[in-house]
Amino acid sequence: MNIRPAVITALLFCPGLGASHAQDARPTATPDPDARTALHLTPAERAAVLQEMHLFLSGVGEMAGALARNDMAGTAQAARRLGIRMAVDVPPSLREKLPMEFRQRGAEVHRDFDQIALDADSLGDVSYSLNQLSGTLHKCVACHARYQIRPSPARAGR
Numbered sequence: 001m002n003i004r005p006a007v008i009t010a011l012l013f014c015p016g017l018g019a020s021h022a023q024d025a026r027p028t029a030t031p032d033p034d035a036r037t038a039l040h041l042t043p044a045e046r047a048a049v050l051q052e053m054h055l056f057l058s059g060v061g062e063m064a065g066a067l068a069r070n071d072m073a074g075t076a077q078a079a080r081r082l083g084i085r086m087a088v089d090v091p092p093s094l095r096e097k098l099p100m101e102f103r104q105r106g107a108e109v110h111r112d113f114d115q116i117a118l119d120a121d122s123l124g125d126v127s128y129s130l131n132q133l134s135g136t137l138h139k140c141v142a143c144h145a146r147y148q149i150r151p152s153p154a155r156a157g158r
């Protein structure tokens with residue numbers, strides 16, 4: 001058995017692999033089990049996107065800790081750091097390579113964090129904030145289900 005279970009699962013659940021999902025994938029000998037839309041970025045651009053992701057994850061961790069302590073000021077502070085201001089740091093050359101839908105999803109998540117910060121300050125309601133955070137985390141999940149990053153040039157492999 002040299003076929004990994006993950007590959008089998010992917011083939012079971014994506015019977016159209018290599019056929020219907022071929023808009024992005026050029027014909028290759030082995031169909032790629034990762035059917036997500038590929039963003040072709042240079043190593044530096046990839047590192048910049050992943051760095052933003054690390055900030056997201058650590059900020060969300062801080063927010064969860066602050067909410068557990070009923071620390072609404074700390075929650076607001078952690079959320080505000082992930083707000084739309086963070087997106088201003090993205091260099092224009094990278095921004096141009098990202099599809100509109102990707103940028104919209106990203107901006108929406110940043111705006112959510114600004115809203116969470118405002119509401120944490122004004123309402124001071126832990127479960128309200130947790131509910132907002134949960135909604136935002138679903139947006140993280142949705143974007144991850146949709147996109148992957150590949151090093152450029154396009155067929156450099158992984």
Ligand code: HEC
Pocket residue numbers: 050053054056057060102103105106109136137139140141143144147148149150
């Ligand atoms: C606009 C789309 C988008 C949104 C929104 C998004 N991500 Fe990501 N994230 C990505 C992409 C693309 C990757 C790279 C996936 C790959 O290549 O396999 C990634 C990777 C990551 C990684 C892995 C980093 C690494 O070093 O490999 C983490 C952690 C992460 N995201 C956390 C988050 C969190 C937390 C949120 C929400 C607060 C979030 N992301 C929202 C697109 C997004």
